[in-house]
Amino acid sequence: MPAQNLENFKRECIIRGSSEIIITENGDAVLYKVSDNSKFMTSNIFAARIMEYAPQLYSYFVDIGDSRRALLNAPEGAYRIGDFCIVQIVTAARDQKGARVTAQIRLTGIFTVLLVSEKDGSIHISSKIKESDLRERLTMIGESLCPECALILRTQAASASPAEIAKDYANLDTIWRNILHRYEERVSASTPGVLFAGNPIVSELLKYPLQSYSEICADTPDMIDILRQTFPEARDRIRFLPKQIFAVKSVDRVKTSLLGKKIFLRSGANLVIEKTEALTVIDVNTSKSSLSYKEVNFEAAQEIMRQLRLRDIGGIVICDFIDMDEKHDREALVSYLRELAQVDPAKPEIPGITSLGLIEIVRKRS
Known part of the structure; x- marks a missing residue:
């Protein structure tokens, strides 16, 4: 596990009800999701009707039973208007934009x-x-x-x-x-x-190897039954906890932190996360930290990669770290980010440092 002490590494999964899940690593949340149990979720499979071809998008608009038409990438002539095909959601619909689907099931x-x-x-x-x-x-x-x-x-x-x-x-x-x-x-x-339509909780849990979980907790007998039936080899790590499960695990504090733009680091430094339509910008500030610029940047790198998973930030992410004079320090920071990226199921790409001294991260939403 990159950037982790394997002997002390501990990954937990905490489930409340049938729709709320959090995954932690050494006590720090790396994933938090609330499923609306919609049938139009990522990985669900549909019978789609071909509606029209959009040459500028190199894609077909298809009807999967949602009010918003889904987008199927395929060359013109691959399907006839009115045909049916089997598709799978790759990216769920957001706002007025329909889902992206694939025929590669x-x-x-x-x-x-x-x-x-x-x-x-x-x-x-x-x-x-x-x-x-x-x-x-x-x-x-x-x-x-x-x-x-x-x-x-x-x-x-x-x-x-x-x-x-x-x-x-x-x-x-x-x-x-x-x-x-x-x-x-x-x-x-x-x-x-x-x-x-798969079980969204099971799908989120399986983003990480099953054997990597030290504990899987749930607060309802129904979810415990689902987990034990689905993962019989992990029965000894599946635990029932009462309704206070999220309070015990300090999950509500995590939920509150997701609402803020500013993230405070242990050293006293902070991150500011700004999301726009085109990209996400993350600014690293030393603030009251007594650490060196290099130490702050490495601390910030670890928190940035955690926040990308926790908030499921996708697309282009531009990180403005504190300037470091030494080239080998800048290269070491990029290498460290790439190492941290290896534990992210979305497999983000880190091309390197731009001409303006910024670090670009490209990540698909998971």
């Missing part, structure tokens, strides 16, 4: 990912698994399943038994067959709409 399980649009039956192993013997063993397990579609074995598969992997794959295969059945029904009725 992925079903994600605990140990496997089914790439249903790739019909070659190929087996892919997570790039995070480096050991050649383990990669070979997992490839053999994947091939033994004889998948009709391409299959990815996730990082979590490294510690799973062949039976656990096979069960996970079989579950995804069943889900896909059910989706195809529902799709035929919707096409026959000429009605666009949802084909599969």
Whole structure:
């Protein structure tokens, strides 16, 4: 785990009700989400009707049953107006802007990912698994399943038994067959709409390897049942806590901090986060800090990368760190940011330092 002491590293997941989730690392929140349980959420799958082609966007507008038309990237001529196709939401609708969807469908399980649009039956192993013997063993397990579609074995598969992997794959295969059945029904009725809606809490939890959680807490028996049924191998880490769960874990303090533009660092320095339509700007200020400029910048870098995850900031992020005279210090700061970025499921890119001395981060919303 980059920039973390692995011996002392502790990741927790805290769930309130059926829609509120927070993930912490060593007590600091890195993810907070409230799901509205809308069927138009990221990763959900729909029967879509092709409505019109927008050449300037290199995309089709499609009807997925929402009042806002979704956008499907594809070359002109790939579909006929009025045709139906299966799509998956990549970016959920925001304000008046409809969802972005793809026809490249992925079903994600605990140990496997089914790439249903790739019909070659190929087996892919997570790039995070480096050991050649383990990669070979997992490839053999994947091939033994004889998948009709391409299959990815996730990082979590490294510690799973062949039976656990096979069960996970079989579950995804069943889900896909059910989706195809529902799709035929919707096409026959000429009605666009949802084909599969996953559990948003489970989806958020799976952004990190299951084995990385030291504890998964929930405050309702129903959610505990869902977690234990979905993750039987983690039963000993799933705990029921009473309604005061968020107060006990100081989550309400995290929720309040998300509303502010100014973030205070332990040293006395601070960050100011300004979001605009085009980009996000983060300014680093020494304020009352007694640390050196280099120390403040490195402290700020860690907090910036945490805030990007916590607030799920996407797009272009411009960071105005405190000026440092030495080139090797500036390069070390960029390297540190790239190291911190490795634990972010959104995999942000950090091109480097601009001609104005600013650091640019490009991140997809997760």
